[in-house]
Amino acid sequence: MSPVFRREEGFVFKVYSNEEERKHIHVIKGDCEAKYWLEPQVELDKSYGFDSKDLKKIKQIIEDNANDLKHKYAIHVGKRTDDK
Secondary structure: OOEEEEOOOOOEEEOOOOOOOOOOOEEEEEEEEEEOOOOOOOEEEEOOOOOOHHHHHHHHHHHHHHHHHHHHHHHOOOOOOOOO
16 A cells, blocks of 8 residues: 655655655656655655756655655554654
8 A cells, every 4th residue: 555645746745555664755756756754854865767856846845744744654654643
């Protein structure tokens, strides 16, 4: 199961089940994909195919929606939103 948390400007923000516990988000558009850590701050982990303009836009979208994405991630992995 890979729930989609957000769609914006053609980007799909989702998680893959059974991954590590550290909060993160995958971003997909066409054949491109990136993974961003949500904590302790928004940070690019890896990217395949996105150019620097796209990566900057993606990071801004994530930062603008970080609390909502973290909350949805916590619910998805079955933890209370205040767990560390």
